[in-house]
Amino acid sequence: MTGPMTVDLRATRGAFRMAAAFEVAPGEILAVIGPNGSGKSTLLDAIAGHLPATGHVSIGTRVLDAPEGARRAVRVPPAERRMALLGQRALLFPHLSVLENVAFGPRAQGVPRAEARRRARARLEEVGLGAFAPRRPAALSGGQQQRAAIARALAAAPEVLLLDEPFAALDAQTAAQARRLIAAQRDDAGIPVVLVTHDPMDALLLATRTLVMQGGSVVQSGPTAEVLGHPRSDFVAAVAGVNRVVVTGAGSGAVRSPGDLTLRGHGDPLGEGEHGTAVFAPGSVRVRAVPASSAPEALSPSANRWIGTVSLLEPQPGGIRVHSAEQPGIAVDCPSTVAVALGLRPGLPLAFEVAAEDVSVRADRAR
Numbered sequence: 001m002t003g004p005m006t007v008d009l010r011a012t013r014g015a016f017r018m019a020a021a022f023e024v025a026p027g028e029i030l031a032v033i034g035p036n037g038s039g040k041s042t043l044l045d046a047i048a049g050h051l052p053a054t055g056h057v058s059i060g061t062r063v064l065d066a067p068e069g070a071r072r073a074v075r076v077p078p079a080e081r082r083m084a085l086l087g088q089r090a091l092l093f094p095h096l097s098v099l100e101n102v103a104f105g106p107r108a109q110g111v112p113r114a115e116a117r118r119r120a121r122a123r124l125e126e127v128g129l130g131a132f133a134p135r136r137p138a139a140l141s142g143g144q145q146q147r148a149a150i151a152r153a154l155a156a157a158p159e160v161l162l163l164d165e166p167f168a169a170l171d172a173q174t175a176a177q178a179r180r181l182i183a184a185q186r187d188d189a190g191i192p193v194v195l196v197t198h199d200p201m202d203a204l205l206l207a208t209r210t211l212v213m214q215g216g217s218v219v220q221s222g223p224t225a226e227v228l229g230h231p232r233s234d235f236v237a238a239v240a241g242v243n244r245v246v247v248t249g250a251g252s253g254a255v256r257s258p259g260d261l262t263l264r265g266h267g268d269p270l271g272e273g274e275h276g277t278a279v280f281a282p283g284s285v286r287v288r289a290v291p292a293s294s295a296p297e298a299l300s301p302s303a304n305r306w307i308g309t310v311s312l313l314e315p316q317p318g319g320i321r322v323h324s325a326e327q328p329g330i331a332v333d334c335p336s337t338v339a340v341a342l343g344l345r346p347g348l349p350l351a352f353e354v355a356a357e358d359v360s361v362r363a364d365r366a367r
């Protein structure tokens, strides 16, 4: 059991500037998401000490980085931080066997050779590579090399685990196995884990909290369900697969979008003219046919209902994603049975409806 990891760092890479501050509790996984080039790897490299940075990093009472202005400037070299940084590429030592690669960490910490090999063997069994122990890394597939890298990271018994897209190069089955290993390490070793990921499912399944980086800064952080459930940026909305609509308070508890959609939802009440966002899932919108004989008043939109003409249809698992010409920024997922019954095609007018309990509203002021 280690203590919490506290981070408050600034680093530069060429013209790029990164700044982030957060704490990760022992036994907690913090997910870090963000667009390409937003600074996620820079953050992990700075924490691991591979990149010059200013600020503070500590694990419990052990200070790893303290700024020049502190009572005593501290900068612990990467090899002495007791952190494991695992990236997308395995980076195993090519001239050592898989077993020797995994035993390397314990050996470097002074563990006797026989014991280091015993630990390495146990870790390799856990990742399903027991039979590959004598081989050189080049004789392993990419996925097997990554599993060996996970075994190597865990064999060193780190006090903090830094993971940079560790499942990205793995097939679905191996990725699931690797996720279980990481979750077990979190629970058994009770260490803080920072997980950079592009997959919202990783954040949802593994991380209690999620931090969003954009342009080198933290733009949102909080419980994973809140961050993905009410994204503050289009990037996170796309990652979470939800519609995010900029709205303004329209009085009587309703909000209005720039596309003139009137919505009622739950969450923050918006005063008239006050700015905020409304979020709802594409699958929570009901789609119905517009009868050809409809009276004009039956077509007039009311709160949470709108009429749209199909402009784009995209296949989705289990159905079709529908976009309309009138509300191009709103995606609606239509189950395949309904899509067939409606005879979905571009140009078809449709009635859309979303229940108020499925619409989450947040005021900008609450940021």
Ligand SMILES: Nc1ncnc2c1ncn2[C@@H]1O[C@H](COP(=O)(O)OP(=O)(O)OP(=O)(O)O)[C@@H](O)[C@H]1O
Pocket (backbone or CB within 6 Å): 013, 014, 015, 016, 034, 035, 036, 037, 038, 039, 040, 041, 042, 043
């Ligand atoms: N060695 C380097 N020298 C100069 N600039 C760099 C270097 N490495 C990265 N950068 C720049 O730093 C910025 C942040 O890169 P970083 O790799 O941290 O982003 P990221 O969020 O991890 O991206 P990705 O999701 O693509 O892995 C980018 O603009 C990148 O071009």
